[in-house]
Amino acid sequence: MGHSSSLDFDQLMREYGNELLRLCALYLKDCALAEDAVQDTFLKAWKSGFRGESSEKTWLTRIAINTCKSYLRSPWLKRRADSALLENLTVDPTGQMDDTLPRAILSLPNKSREIILLYYYQGFKLREISEILHISEDAAAARLSRARAQLKPLLKEWYYDE
Numbered sequence: 001m002g003h004s005s006s007l008d009f010d011q012l013m014r015e016y017g018n019e020l021l022r023l024c025a026l027y028l029k030d031c032a033l034a035e036d037a038v039q040d041t042f043l044k045a046w047k048s049g050f051r052g053e054s055s056e057k058t059w060l061t062r063i064a065i066n067t068c069k070s071y072l073r074s075p076w077l078k079r080r081a082d083s084a085l086l087e088n089l090t091v092d093p094t095g096q097m098d099d100t101l102p103r104a105i106l107s108l109p110n111k112s113r114e115i116i117l118l119y120y121y122q123g124f125k126l127r128e129i130s131e132i133l134h135i136s137e138d139a140a141a142a143r144l145s146r147a148r149a150q151l152k153p154l155l156k157e158w159y160y161d162e
Helices: 009-028 031-048 056-073 083-090 100-107 110-121 126-133 137-158
Strands: none
Touching: 009 031, 009 056, 009 100, 009 110, 031 056, 056 110, 056 126, 100 110, 100 137, 110 126, 110 137, 126 137
């Protein structure tokens, strides 16, 4: 074994794999690419070893987001919204299909999409988000409120008579 990390990676994959896959899929707008990103995330995590400076979830999410960012920077990547991706994300427990929210999130600019995903999908607090994105807590709060403002007109039918 000879590896510095005492983490059980099988357990980490079981615990966080699906969540990270959903995050990467919404980030990259592509299912197959998201699967690659999650594999890369666990590989990088394994290589770097967990130092316990933050929670495992925060640590893995930071690696996943950085992996997605590097994918998006790569010149060969053609971005496309994958209809299969939307289907996987949008069946609610009652079996009703409503892709309004995922579709709205996918249409946001990257920075807004990122913070909405971390806050609403992953349930991170602003303090943790600032850690993941390496920005101040104030900057994270400002980015979140900007993202909410961008999201709101896209979700008109979700709000009643506002």
